[in-house]
Amino acid sequence: MKIERSNAVRLVRFLAGLFFRRVEVSGVEHVPTSGGGILIAWHPNGLVDPALIITGFPRRVVFGARDGLFAWPIVGRLMRALGTVPIFRATDAEDGNVDARRQANRRSLDAMARAVCDGGFAALFPEGVSHDDPFLQELKTGAARLYYRSKQLCAENGIPPVIIPVGLHYDDKTMFRSDVLVEFHAPLVLPRELAAPIPEGDDEALRARSSELTQVLEPVLQEVTHATESWELNQLMSRVRSLVRAERAKRAGVNLKAPDMAERSLGMARVWKAYYARLRTDPDGVQALLDRVEAYDSALREVKLEDDDLDKPPPIESKWLPVLLAAQAAVVFLVFPPVLVLGLLINAAPYFLINLISRIASKQYKDTATIKLLTGLILFPLAWLIFALLVGLGQIELHNTFAGIPRAPWRAGITTFLIGAFGGALALVYLELVKRTWTSIKIRA
Structure with a gap:
């Protein structure tokens, strides 16, 4: 029995809403109302990542996915219903026929580029693999190649594609009923030399330009994902964010409510910016502060309390x-x-x-x-x-x-x-x- 795309989208949204307690979406205002484009995101959570983008994105989006996933019984049918395009990686060729897979991959790239030119969006994870690291893996050039191929095919309608970075922020990516934020950022403004179209058939120029564009995309993704060198440091930065928030509320005399994921993401971005700025001028002082934060974090975890709990009023003196x-x-x-x-x-x-x-x-x-x-x-x-x-x-x-x-x-x-x-x-x-x-x-x- 064939699954209609609309029903497949409803199923994906239902499953995301069932697994996560709260799926927050921000930055929808950055998505243009006309023309097509490309979404790029990091890939920390397997098939959950595309499910969340589908859940939050206000327009039609197709994904590129490794061809081997289509062999999965349930997942394969759902991916086909969603219009997912298979990506044939030459490194996955078990029969040694690398050229055939490259040809198939070019056809897949054209299919996604045509979807963009028809006014839709295509989504790719430039790392090419899902992972558990708190930092980006080396980016592949697939997203850049898709961008330039889309520009070639979109030349007739006069609406060039845009590139929109997507931040995926998990409270606890494997925890049932945890929170998640899907954050759509403003379309990238590329340098004129990178935004210029490439003539069809000029493979050498395509390779060079794709490499240059990928180097531009990497720091952008690092910024929108709050990438760091270790999960331990990430946890300490999260504690700093929470501590600063609680202290500011106490000084202002405000009773805090639990922050949503959008507020957490904004706070983390500010903390990381301050951390790297201070690290350049006073690395020893930063390390000393991290040691104190680590001790404080361990103490709060021991009693299972949060920073704002410490400032709540004492028990009411009443016999009732x-x-x-x-x-x-x-x-x-x-x-x-x-x-x-x-x-x-x-x-x-x-x-x-x-x-x-x-x-x-x-x-x-x-x-x-x-x-x-x-x-x-x-x-x-x-x-x-x-x-x-x-x-x-x-x-x-x-x-x-x-x-x-x-x-x-x-x-x-x-x-x-x-x-x-x-x-x-x-x-x-x-x-x-x-x-x-x-x-x-x-x-x-």
Whole structure:
């Protein structure tokens, strides 16, 4: 059965919204309303990266993807439905026929360039491979070649393509119900010599210009992704961002709410800019400060608190406070669980099985979220269906044993299926509420 593109896009958006608690999108105003272009982004999270771009981009976009991915049973069908174009890398040639793969790759490049000339957007990850590093891998020239090929084919309609950098910022890229930001930046303004078209057939000029443009794209991507040399340093910069935010709020007398991912990204950009500026003039002082931040970060992690928690008011001196806390705990921990227990029971087995499969099957950390999404797409509905069948059969047995019980296996099965689906979602909300309540109790203690 063929999957329509609109349905495939809806499915991708649904899965992204299911996996992540919040998908924030910023910079949509930078996307031109007419003409085509090319999106470039780093590639830290496997198939989740293109899914998020599809989720947030306001116009039609096609992707280029390694041809081997089309052989995956579910992923391949979904990619074809989305109009994904296979990319044939010469380095992947197992039969030794490198020239044939290069020819096929040229046809794929032309297909993406035509999509751009038709007013759409093509998206590429110039690194050519997904990875777990906090810094960019060496960029390939594919995005630059696509840009110049698009300019050649778009010469007739007079609307040159644009290049839009995309920042993908994950709160925790493998954590279920974490946050993510998709940030579309302003189209690049290229030097006149790089923006000039290349005559068709001039392969030498194409190679030279593509290399030059790729060198321009690299620092741009480094800036929009907040690339760094280690995850440890990245964590310390995140702590500095949070600490500065909390301190500014305290001095202004403002009660802070949890920052969204757009605010986090802006704060990180400012912290990194200040870090590199100070590092050039006082490297010893910067290292001493990092040592202090590391000790502070470890202390907060030990008690599982955030910077702004330290400035919250002390416990209210009231004899009714213990009563209020007891009532709050009773509602959260005694009233809610009976409503959610069936949802937890039905979804517990697939949840733990998905985590086990992702640990075993993930060759690299960056594959974890992709595997969780794909296995969850199968295992959760399968668990709901199995429980629905068991309950339906059990209802028939009850009817046969106790004649007074009406025969309604379909009603019982459908109800169980819905409890599995919606009970699991409610359980997530409940667990987040429990976490916030526990943090609140620790602050008040």
